[in-house]
Amino acid sequence: MALHRAGFRSRAPGSFETFEAAGEGIILVRGDDQAVRAFLNVCRHRGSWLCRAERGRVTRTLQCPYHAWSYSLDGRLTGAPNMRDMPDFDPIERGLIPAPVRQWLGYVWICLAASPPDFEESVVKQVTDRFGDPAMIDRYELDRLVVGRRIDYNVRANWKLIVENYMECYHCSTLHPEFVAVLPEYRRGYSAVNKVGYGPSFGEGIKGFTFDGRPGLDPLPGLDGGMLRRYYGIMVLPQVMINLTPDHAILHQFFPVGPDRTLVRCDWLFDARAIADGRDLEASIELFRRVNDQDFAAVEACQPAMRSRGYREGGVYVPAEHHIAKFNRWARERISEPE
Numbered sequence: 522m523a524l525h526r527a528g529f530r531s532r533a534p535g536s537f538e539t540f541e542a543a544g545e546g547i548i549l550v551r552g553d554d555q556a557v558r559a560f561l562n563v564c565r566h567r568g569s570w571l572c573r574a575e576r577g578r579v580t581r582t583l584q585c586p587y588h589a590w591s592y593s594l595d596g597r598l599t600g601a602p603n604m605r606d607m608p609d610f611d612p613i614e615r616g617l618i619p620a621p622v623r624q625w626l627g628y629v630w631i632c633l634a635a636s637p638p639d640f641e642e643s644v645v646k647q648v649t650d651r652f653g654d655p656a657m658i659d660r661y662e663l664d665r666l667v668v669g670r671r672i673d674y675n676v677r678a679n680w681k682l683i684v685e686n687y688m689e690c691y692h693c694s695t696l697h698p699e700f701v702a703v704l705p706e707y708r709r710g711y712s713a714v715n716k717v718g719y720g721p722s723f724g725e726g727i728k729g730f731t732f733d734g735r736p737g738l739d740p741l742p743g744l745d746g747g748m749l750r751r752y753y754g755i756m757v758l759p760q761v762m763i764n765l766t767p768d769h770a771i772l773h774q775f776f777p778v779g780p781d782r783t784l785v786r787c788d789w790l791f792d793a794r795a796i797a798d799g800r801d802l803e804a805s806i807e808l809f810r811r812v813n814d815q816d817f818a819a820v821e822a823c824q825p826a827m828r829s830r831g832y833r834e835g836g837v838y839v840p841a842e843h844h845i846a847k848f849n850r851w852a853r854e855r856i857s858e859p860e
Contacts, residue, residue, distance in 0.1 A: 523542035523547065524630055524772075532555065534551055534555070535550070535578045535580055536551045536576075536578045537577060537578065537583070539562055539572050539575055542776055543777065546562035550594055551594070552595050557624065557629060558596065559619065559620040559631045560617035561617065563618065564587065564588075565590070565616070565617065565618075566601070567587060569588075573586070581593075583617075589602055596617035597613075598613075598616050601615070620632060620633055621637045621640075623640045625640075626663040626664060627665070627666060647757050652718050652753070652755070660741075660748070661741055663772075665792070667792075667796060668788050668789070668790060669769070669795075670788075672786075674786075675782070678781065678821050678824040679781055682820040683820055686816050687762050687773070687816070688842075688848060689841060689842045689845055690710055690712040691839060693707040694710065696815045699732045699808055699812075700808065702727070703727050703730060704722075704752055711841045712841065720748075720752050720765075721752055722751050729767070729805070730808060731805055731807070731808055738800055738802075738805065740767045748767065752766055759855075768791075769789060769802075770789075773787050781827075787813060835849070
């Protein structure tokens with residue numbers, strides 16, 4: 522699963538953006554019917570990147586700069602010089618390779634699996650199981666928020682170690698002094714991500730979800746009641762972590778680069794008015810920036826021991842971590858590895 526949230530808001534047919542995920546180049550393009558489609562950014566002739574620009578607009582077709590093969594906005598091969606008389610050549614079989622897309626929470630969600638799972642069952646169900654009601658996350662109106670800061674981290678650890686870390690808070694009192702000062706309940710070592718509909722409350726005297734507890738920005742307009750002083754987190758398997766606070770959201774994506782390398786992309790999302798008004802975002806950004814630095818240092822310290830005979834049988838799952846054992850079983854099932 523890959524998510525994309527950049528400037529893809531143009532309604533003009535032919536508008537496109539390109540990016541990379543999971544070792545693949547991807548192109549998003551808006552069709553004449555206004556639908557957003559995703560394709561592998563690969564010409565079907567000799568494998569050249571079809572679009573080399575990060576973003577732009579074409580009038581009618583996407584044309585490869587190498588041999589001028591052309592593709593319609595819906596991916597069909599419409600032009601291939603000197604190929605008309607080639608025997609056994611079928612243009613229908615040489616269209617761009619599509620990838621399923623779904624626009625949700627302000628992101629374009631793209632699945633690169635050969636047999637894509639149903640989005641409702643694989644993604645929305647996880648949100649429903651976590652919050653009890655998928656409409657809960659809609660109250661944060663993430664599709665209206667804009668990226669106030671994006672940081673890419675090159676973490677020297679396997680992506681599954683990073684997921685395990687975010688799924689538990691057994692380490693929080695040890696590693697995250699600023700975080701547990703804002704959310705003192707986490708000092709006990711229990712994570713809230715496996716409690717349906719639950720989010721820990723700010724500590725006494727804490728004014729906002731900031732690194733030193735100072736007031737943050739104005740609350741997001743769709744929130745009221747207890748949501749104004751609570752934090753909610755959810756891990757959407759396999760590779761997305763969403764953190765919801767009263768005045769902003771933080772979204773992590775984990776992109777495996779190798780068995781011991783992961784690109785983590787972290788977006789801090791704010792109300793557009795706060796950014797337009799020049800509000801100071803730093804105190805809000807700094808809290809999770811520190812959490813990220815602390816977490817990534819911890820998982821990098823674990824990675825070298827993953828091949829050690831001292832860790833051959835795996836971890837010991839204390840009561841606060843039983844859902845990590847469940848995640849391990851989930852991962853094994855998908856890579857066909859016996860327990």
